Amino acid sequence: MADLARISRIGRLTRALLVTCALVATSAFAAETIDPGALKRLVHQDCGSCHGLTLKGGLGPDLRAQNLQHYDLGVLKGVILDGIPDTAMPGWRPLMSEEEAEWVARYLLEPVQ
Amino acid sequence: MKQFAFALIATCLATIAEAEPTATGDLGLVIERATGSVLLIDQSERAALARIKGLGDLSHASLVYSPDQRFAYIFGRDGGLTKLDIVTRQIAGRVLQSGNAIGGAISDDGQLVAVSNYEPGGVRVFDADTLQMVADIPTGGKTIGLVDAPGRRFVFTGWDSGQTWIADFASAEPRISKIPDMGRNPYDALITANGRTYITGLFGEDGLTALDLWSDDPQPIRVLPGYGRGQQEMPVYKMPHLEGWADTGSEFVLPAVGHHEVLWIDAETLKETARTPTHGQPVFAMARPDGRHVWVNFAHPLNDTIQVIDTLSKQVIREFKPGPAVLHMEFTPRGHEVWISVRDANVVMVYDTQSFEKLREIEAKSPSGIFFTARAHKTGL
Missing domain, CATH: 1.10.287 (Helix Hairpins)
Structure with a gap:
């Protein structure tokens, strides 16, 4: 014992x-x-082109945390990096690293960072 | 009695001073997208006159002007429709008309203001005086490409349905006609300055679709089908905008989607005449009002750059980098200057369009759309 x-x-x-x-x-x-300030800016300004500055959706869907909880981190990161075929969601792999995509996915799921 | 006369004269003088008219013909507004404000600008003075706040979420906001160029109707992303009096610099009315909106239009007679909505999907039409809703036209999906057309009509298109609807307000009850098969995922549309041709750009396929609004029964006309065939499709980090034709006289210029080029189309036949390779995914391709040059800005991450294309040679003749995130360009009505919003530098830059010299920087907070009041007299703007 x-x-x-x-x-x-x-x-x-x-x-x-x-x-x-x-x-x-x-x-x-x-x-x-990782530059959190730059990534936050990217999320709101550039993801925001389609998803809205406040992420509540536009041509693309609502990305506010309460509407993303069915995503696990890995899947969300994958969507960010590789996009969703046959939709307007592009893959961001050419513009960001795996680590940055993971940071963005985490930020979307838990915006207080 | 003497005192009374003095008071009377004083009052008269004061009234004259107050009645100094404000001419609005060379004014404009800049959307400050992050702060929910607009900046009133003076084209001749190259200056900002005032900031008006309290307009809600202005990301992707746009506006139209009343025919007398006194009122702006500002369409916010949050569904806010604000009527702004640019003479008194006061908000004259505001309604929250939907949850998520994408732009609007004003009827040819200036009496109706229409807003297209993502949520709930459709178009709502308001009395331009009172902002009372006069018609609710649900389309069942995200609605894009709303423009005014001659004869008190509005034309708009469904992103999911690929249908274009024409709402005719010539009589009290609007008549709606629907045109299916416009193509897969239309992302924006425009109408030619004469109000005849409506064109939607397609995201879901390579090509555009036109309608001849002079026809009694407009049918979809395919334009440049498969223009990207055989080329590697590139990711689109920002949808292009089709606000206003880049009309160069006999040709039109449009941004390609997923390809780094602009497309030239013969205005009569709607056939391709040329394409010009560009620095990145074009967002706006806008002709200087005389049609001699076309100015192009680009999607993230190449959005610090402007290219100027010569209409005759169709070659890029100028490339420069105004600064981080060039979002919009607005020409003065006769084209001698272009005003450019550089979001992340927090300035609007004024360029001479002949010498390409930068004439002025005007501070603005995260500026996006720039709108001069001359738009009041143009169909589709």
């Missing part, structure tokens, strides 16, 4: 350590490549 508790404690520690490393790595990486 004591062993089990210790293992689980080690497990928790390891997990915490890994998460911390991942966070440090991500933010270090993000600091080099």
